Amino acid sequence: MPKIVPAFILLLSxxxxxxxxxxxxxxxxxxxxxxxxxxxxxQWSETQNIVWKTAIHDRGWSSPVIYGKxxxxxxxxxxxxxxxxxxxxxxxxxxxxxxxLFDVAQPQYAHPFNTYASPTPVIEAGRVYITFGSPxxxxxxxxxFKVLWERRDFECNHFRGAGSSPVLFQNLLLMHFDxxxxxxxxxxxxxxxxxxxQTKRSIDFQDIEPSGKIASDGDxxxxxxxPQVAQINGRWEMISFGSKAAxxxxxxxxxxxxxxxxxxxxxxxxxxxxxxxxxxxxxGLSAGQLFAVRTGGNGLxxxxxxxxxxxxxxxxxxxxxLVDDLIYMIGDTGIASCLEAKTGVxxxxxxxxxxYSASPVYADxxxxxxxxxGKTTVLKPGRAFxxxxxxxxDEGFLASPAIVGKAFYLxxxxxxxxxxxx
Numbered sequence: 001m002p003k004i005v006p007a008f009i010l011l012l013s014x015x016x017x018x019x020x021x022x023x024x025x026x027x028x029x030x031x032x033x034x035x036x037x038x039x040x041x042x043q044w045s046e047t048q049n050i051v052w053k054t055a056i057h058d059r060g061w062s063s064p065v066i067y068g069k070x071x072x073x074x075x076x077x078x079x080x081x082x083x084x085x086x087x088x089x090x091x092x093x094x095x096x097x098x099x100x101l102f103d104v105a106q107p108q109y110a111h112p113f114n115t116y117a118s119p120t121p122v123i124e125a126g127r128v129y130i131t132f133g134s135p136x137x138x139x140x141x142x143x144x145f146k147v148l149w150e151r152r153d154f155e156c157n158h159f160r161g162a163g164s165s166p167v168l169f170q171n172l173l174l175m176h177f178d179x180x181x182x183x184x185x186x187x188x189x190x191x192x193x194x195x196x197x198q199t200k201r202s203i204d205f206q207d208i209e210p211s212g213k214i215a216s217d218g219d220x221x222x223x224x225x226x227p228q229v230a231q232i233n234g235r236w237e238m239i240s241f242g243s244k245a246a247x248x249x250x251x252x253x254x255x256x257x258x259x260x261x262x263x264x265x266x267x268x269x270x271x272x273x274x275x276x277x278x279x280x281x282x283x284g285l286s287a288g289q290l291f292a293v294r295t296g297g298n299g300l301x302x303x304x305x306x307x308x309x310x311x312x313x314x315x316x317x318x319x320x321x322l323v324d325d326l327i328y329m330i331g332d333t334g335i336a337s338c339l340e341a342k343t344g345v346x347x348x349x350x351x352x353x354x355x356y357s358a359s360p361v362y363a364d365x366x367x368x369x370x371x372x373x374g375k376t377t378v379l380k381p382g383r384a385f386x387x388x389x390x391x392x393x394d395e396g397f398l399a400s401p402a403i404v405g406k407a408f409y410l411x412x413x414x415x416x417x418x419x420x421x422x
Contacts, residue, residue: 021404022067023035023064023404024123024124024168025065025121025165025168026271027361027400031167031271032321033273033360033362034321034362035364036363037363037364037404038364038406040364040406041421042378044419045391049420049422050422052093052418053093053416054417055415056073056075056086056416057084057098058075058076059075059077059078059116059413060074060076060116061411062074062117062119062121063120063401064416065121065402066090066123066402066404066409067123067124067125067142068090069091070090071087071409072085072088072121072128072130073086073120073411073416074130075117076115076116076132080104080110081105082104083100083117083132083136085099085130087145101132101136101138102136102152104135107135108158108159108161109160109161110160114161114163118162119131119133119162119164120400121165122166122173124168126141127142127148127190128140129173129190131162131165133161133164134154134155134156134157134177134179136150136151137151137193138150139193148193150193154177156181156182156184157180157182157218158179159179159219159222160218160222162224163269164176167228168190169236171189171190171191172187172251173187173190174187174229174238175187175188176227176242178201178222178224178225179221180219180222181221183201183203183242184199184200184201185198185238197253198254199249199254201247202256203245219267219285221243221266223241223242223269224269225271226270228272229251230274233295233296235257236250238250238251239279241268241281241284243265243267244264244265245262246259246283246291258297259301260291264286265285265286265288265289266286267284267285268283268284269282269284270282270315270317270318274295276342278293278307280292281320282314282320285316288315289311290309290314290320290327290339291306292307292309293305294306294307309344310346312337312349313331313335317356317357318330318332318358319360320360321362323381325340327339327340327341328360330360330369331356332356333356334352334356334371335350336377338383338385353371354371355373356370356372357372357398358371358372358398358400358401359400361401361403363403366379366388367379367380367381368401370397371396371397372398374392374394374395375392376389376397378390395413395414397412399411399412405420
């Protein structure tokens with residue numbers, strides 16, 4: 001026993017250092033919006049607690065990712081013809097490298113609300129992986145800024161623009177391609193960029209819309225979600241949302257393990273959270289619901305696998321938070337809600353106003369919500385609604401935040417900020 005305890009402490013401390021020093025992917029180290037940061041400022045403005053503010057050229061809703069002293073994000077021209085990756089110095093905010101990765105002669109259509117640089121990169125020691133969806137994916141050496149490999153051969157009509165972010169799992173880079181023409185998931189060898197497996201979604205997308213029409217409209221085939229990989233009951237699973245279904249795949253082979261169909265829903269855009277033997281996720285647009293699906297299933301799952309579902313106040317774009325035994329969510333139109341994770345019973349619901357796309361975070365013992373108008377609302381977690389603070393920056397948030405050390409790194413429509421107690 002004396003030998004086991006120090007080893008456990010060493011492992012725990014190494015995980016905490018990792019979480020504090022890096023924000024490597026969409027929604028942070030665990031992909032769930034949690035940070036172990038402490039000492040974050042709860043008040044800021046354009047003149048208060050701003051360490052630096054750096055203008056980011058063109059347009060992009062990708063979130064910043066951070067490894068050590070480097071911050072990476074993407075941007076693109078409004079017409080989608082030039083696609084860029086930017087590296088900034090975390091201490092100063094200076095742009096270290098501005099790389100034009102791809103020229104696109106004939107860009108696909110992207111909805112004005114979206115951009116051509118919305119997928120968030122994923123970073124690890126020595127490498128950052130950048131994708132813009134089918135227009136191009138690249139791996140960059142973070143020391144030399146050399147492009148190590150790239151792929152431009154994935155076919156997918158994103159229809160409204162790409163949104164799914166890549167994730168790393170062991171030696172694999174996992175990505176979604178859910179378009180109006182085809183829908184599939186793919187795993188690349190992160191070292192070479194070569195395809196390890198590619199799996200077509202199993203749902204027949206010649207489906208019937210809620211109106212009764214054949215689903216020829218690409219919106220009914222589209223999804224923007226980011227997968228989550230977890231070991232569940234001893235089995236590795238890639239939890240993945242397409243249009244009209246949630247899936248689990250074996251991340252090593254791409255084999256479909258199970259799926260839950262919900263054919264009234266489409267355009268799923270969030271990342272799942274897992275706890276209490278359940279997977280929690282919003283299903284997407286058109287009468288969207290929050291599902292709690294029991295883990296451990298196989299094949300096509302029926303209603304007996306759904307522990308509970310909720311319709312009221314469910315977000316379409318922001319992901320949800322699981323903190324202790326409570327779920328926190330912010331609806332697209334500014335309604336904040338708290339539910340019991342085990343039952344789905346509503347604990348409280350409060351309108352805080354604004355429009356929301358960015359996903360909330362849990363950090364420094366607080367829940368933080370970021371609006372498209374630039375407002376940040378700080379809540380005390382618990383069974384009673386309690387607002388602790390409210391802040392405002394000039395431009396709104398479409399990108400989700402990053403947190404490292406005692407600082408927020410917030411991307412607005414025009415700038416990247418480092419916000420820290422001054």
